[in-house]
Amino acid sequence: MLAAAAVLALASTAYAHGGVLSYSNAGTWYQGWAPYNSPTGQTSIQRPWSSYNPITTVSDSTLACNDDGTAGALQLTATVAAGSQITAYWNQVWPHPYGPMLVYLAQCPGTSCTSVNSNSLEWFKIDESGLISGTVGDGFWGAGKMIQDNSSWTTTIPSTVPSGNYLIRFETIALHSLPAQMYPECAQIQITGGGSLAPTSAQLVQFPGGYGANDPGLTVDLYTNEAKTETTYVIPGPPLYGSSGSTGGGSPPTTSTGPTSTSSAPTPPPTSGTIPEYGQCGGTGWTGATAW
Numbered sequence: 001m002l003a004a005a006a007v008l009a010l011a012s013t014a015y016a017h018g019g020v021l022s023y024s025n026a027g028t029w030y031q032g033w034a035p036y037n038s039p040t041g042q043t044s045i046q047r048p049w050s051s052y053n054p055i056t057t058v059s060d061s062t063l064a065c066n067d068d069g070t071a072g073a074l075q076l077t078a079t080v081a082a083g084s085q086i087t088a089y090w091n092q093v094w095p096h097p098y099g100p101m102l103v104y105l106a107q108c109p110g111t112s113c114t115s116v117n118s119n120s121l122e123w124f125k126i127d128e129s130g131l132i133s134g135t136v137g138d139g140f141w142g143a144g145k146m147i148q149d150n151s152s153w154t155t156t157i158p159s160t161v162p163s164g165n166y167l168i169r170f171e172t173i174a175l176h177s178l179p180a181q182m183y184p185e186c187a188q189i190q191i192t193g194g195g196s197l198a199p200t201s202a203q204l205v206q207f208p209g210g211y212g213a214n215d216p217g218l219t220v221d222l223y224t225n226e227a228k229t230e231t232t233y234v235i236p237g238p239p240l241y242g243s244s245g246s247t248g249g250g251s252p253p254t255t256s257t258g259p260t261s262t263s264s265a266p267t268p269p270p271t272s273g274t275i276p277e278y279g280q281c282g283g284t285g286w287t288g289a290t291a292w
């Protein structure tokens with residue numbers, strides 16, 4: 001119905017926004033859902049999603065998986081070993097280098113996630129990367145590392161997670177303009193060979209619900225004088241799974257003085273000029289279209 005018009009629009013603004021287009025795990029490639037194609041006949045491990053546009057309201061009903069929360073008619077599930085790496089690939093080249101990367105899991109009741117609405121699930125965060133080096137105003141962020149790594153993000157399924165059926169939610173948040181832009185997509189996985197460490201209640205959130213409109217990590221202004229010297233950034237969402245003695249109230253702040261828990265040494269920022277600083281998404285100085 002709207003497919004032809006949407007494809008034309010997509011061709012002219014291919015790099016403005018986007019989402020996760022595919023995944024890989026243990027040498028297997030998984031094509032994602034194609035949001036601008038007809039849903040009819042689409043088979044994917046990815047949950048359907050509907051728009052390349054960002055979500056900009058924390059109470060948005062699509063915040064879990066960028067859609068109404070239901071599975072596809074021909075929904076697939078990938079079998080993924082606990083302890084293995086899974087990679088999500090965004091459209092090339094992802095245009096927003098300023099902001100965090102976040103990965104969540106949510107366990108489904110029963111023997112499959114397919115009948116489960118993602119809005120009913122409780123999510124725990126298994127990976128996050130905020131400000132890696134430099135300042136809030138002009139630093140190297142998780143999203144910059146994602147771009148540097150082929151517009152992809154690789155995370156390890158914790159070996160301690162109980163086996164079972166899960167949705168995995170990869171998210172990047174763009175902070176180049178306010179309100180912050182949230183880009184989440186989900187895939188359906190069955191984790192095998194897992195452990196026995198369930199997330200604590202303080203580590204579990206629902207979407208919407210997991211983020212607050214006034215979260216410092218979603219309201220930070222990159223263009224203030226303070227941002228030019230600030231080296232601490234508080235990643236939104238619950239404390240990381242596996243962290244001990246957490247009391248809730250957000251993750252500990254990351255600072256640019258060292259690598260985050262799961263990453264290796266900070267990599268240098270991309271060569272300046274390769275990424276448009278405010279890229280076509282309503283950021284400072286952008287005078288072109290902000291919607292399509």
Ligand SMILES: *[C@@H]1O[C@H](CO)[C@@H](O)[C@H](O)[C@H]1NC(C)=O
Nearest residue numbers: 022089090091092150151152
């Ligand atoms: C980079 O990502 C694309 C998908 O966006 C993939 O086809 C390609 O194999 C990746 N390249 C490397 C070196 O991983």
Ligand SMILES: [Cu+2]
Nearest residue numbers: 016017018281
């Ligand atoms: Cu965008």
